Amino acid sequence: MSISSSSRIYLDNAATTQLDKAVLDEMMPYLTEHFGNPSSTHGTGRIVKSAVEKARKTVASLLNTSPAEIFFTSGGTEADNMILRCAVRSHNLKHIITSPLEHHAVLHTIEELEKAGEVKVHFVNIDKNGNVDLNHLEELLNTISSQNERALVSLMHGNNEIGTVLDLKKTGEICEKYNAMFHSDTVQTMGYYKMDLQELPIHYLVGSAHKFHGAKGIGFLYVRHDAGFCPFQTGGAQERNMRGGTENVAGIVGLAKALEISFAESEAHNKHILSLKSRMIEKLRTIFGEEVDFNGESGNLETGLPKVLSVQFPKSDMGDMLLFNLDIQGISASGGSACSSGSEIGSHVLTALKNDPSRPSVRFSFSKYNTIEEVDYVVEKISEIYMPVLAK
Ligand SMILES: Cc1ncc(COP(=O)(O)O)c(C=O)c1O
Structure with missing residues (x-):
């Protein structure tokens, strides 16, 4: 059971998770x-x-x-x-x-x-x-x-x-x-x-x-x-x-x-968070087609860490504005690693993978407390924020 009733949607569970x-x-x-x-x-x-x-x-x-x-x-x-x-x-x-x-x-x-x-x-x-x-x-x-x-x-x-x-x-x-x-x-x-x-x-x-x-x-x-x-x-x-x-x-x-608790429930929780990730991938593909990519193995439902989905959006001059706008909409996610948030330097991981800096990346990470409805809402907001930029 969750102990917070915050109205924000929290998709930054690789940074930290809510206390059970x-x-x-x-x-x-x-x-x-x-x-x-x-x-x-x-x-x-x-x-x-x-x-x-x-x-x-x-x-x-x-x-x-x-x-x-x-x-x-x-x-x-x-x-x-x-x-x-x-x-x-x-x-x-x-x-x-x-x-x-x-x-x-x-x-x-x-x-x-x-x-x-x-x-x-x-x-x-x-x-x-x-x-x-x-x-x-x-x-x-x-x-x-x-x-x-x-x-x-x-x-x-x-x-x-x-x-x-x-x-x-x-x-x-x-x-x-x-x-x-x-x-x-x-x-x-x-x-x-x-x-x-x-x-x-x-x-x-x-x-x-x-x-x-x-x-x-x-x-x-x-x-x-x-x-x-x-x-x-x-x-x-x-x-x-x-x-x-x-x-x-x-x-x-x-x-x-x-x-x-984690050991006892890991199978059920991993299954749940994989279903959230799968839904997000499917919905992002519907909006962006092949122009959206997933960093590392995060988009692979079999080999990737279930909770992490690192999305590489189509080329734009949006930069961190996507993350900023999501935040304004009440959605907490992360650009690269949250452990070094606040620093001016970009992600050393995405840099080592030679990612194109003109394609903004956002890491969404799920927990047992997230729902399909939250994922649908987040993708809807991403579409609202990103599509006008792409249409220019
Ligand atoms: C892979 C990895 N190692 C180490 C740490 C640091 O752990 P802590 O926050 O407990 O110091 C983190 C935190 O994000 C991490 O993701």
């Missing part, structure tokens, strides 16, 4: 009567400590792994930073293989490690839809391992802007063959794709609750038992000395509940 009422209910006692500090040894503290550990167990069991491999953080950005910086240092890794399509939480961190002279960065080739060239990945790994060095491979699971999805199992198997460590930014797929960590050959992955109807400012990382590293944040013994700082107890309890 059941998640809020689970969090409330830890914002009110159970206010203790989990590090306190008295009863008030022990109650909340046990809630944190119960949440860790829930997350671990949903991912079929051990609670000792789950660490809570403030979200996806911190988890990515922690993995990249600590894995490089603790495992003496001199090479990172990544792609130009990663989120800035990964790209900027890697840039910094390179600038500091800690690693050499290799970019794997991608195709026009942002799919990683796994043969090229293998070539890069072969070269690095033939120099008796070990690489860290950091490739995201689901792209937040263009909905292209990586085959985690295949990629992990290639990494395993060359003894490389494998990190995947799974922020956009956590809670939407079932992940069995007994099956997946992966060292590190991450989750952020606000992407699956939990609260903002709470996330986690999975660190495989043989891939541990030095503490990231010092100054406290929390998270088994790995990340000092008093825990966000309500956020943690809510994250576990949100993930539980």
Whole structure:
């Protein structure tokens, strides 16, 4: 059940999602009567400590792994930073293989490690839809391992802007063959794709609750038992000395509940959001014919991330005016990645795909709370805004 009755239409669910009422209910006692500090040894503290550990167990069991491999953080950005910086240092890794399509939480961190002279960065080739060239990945790994060095491979699971999805199992198997460590930014797929960590050959992955109807400012990382590293944040013994700082107890309890709901309902929700996406594609095709395109794999109902539809509109001088006009009509969507909204620079992902800048792109992203009626209304508004421009 939704907890907001805003009259706006929210199609920016890759940026953040609405808190589920059941998640809020689970969090409330830890914002009110159970206010203790989990590090306190008295009863008030022990109650909340046990809630944190119960949440860790829930997350671990949903991912079929051990609670000792789950660490809570403030979200996806911190988890990515922690993995990249600590894995490089603790495992003496001199090479990172990544792609130009990663989120800035990964790209900027890697840039910094390179600038500091800690690693050499290799970019794997991608195709026009942002799919990683796994043969090229293998070539890069072969070269690095033939120099008796070990690489860290950091490739995201689901792209937040263009909905292209990586085959985690295949990629992990290639990494395993060359003894490389494998990190995947799974922020956009956590809670939407079932992940069995007994099956997946992966060292590190991450989750952020606000992407699956939990609260903002709470996330986690999975660190495989043989891939541990030095503490990231010092100054406290929390998270088994790995990340000092008093825990966000309500956020943690809510994250576990949100993930539980997402896993239980992912099939039904994915089916629902795919039907919304399919409707939008069909309606846009009726209006624009072959002149509308879909970035990456977002227009592919089989391979793309269900929630993301990145639409490339016909050539015009509209620029950001389309997004601006949709906003005025009460429709929230995003141009490129919402994580960097406010910055003057265009999307690094669409730039890497060599998109034509004269064709405006808008990312619509759906959730379980959206309806077919909302999609129909949004397409009607797009037509009203865009058709007069095209007719000129
Ligand atoms: C792929 C990806 N990684 C990382 C992040 C950052 O997560 P957080 O907002 O929890 O810091 C985002 C947020 O949009 C994302 O889409």
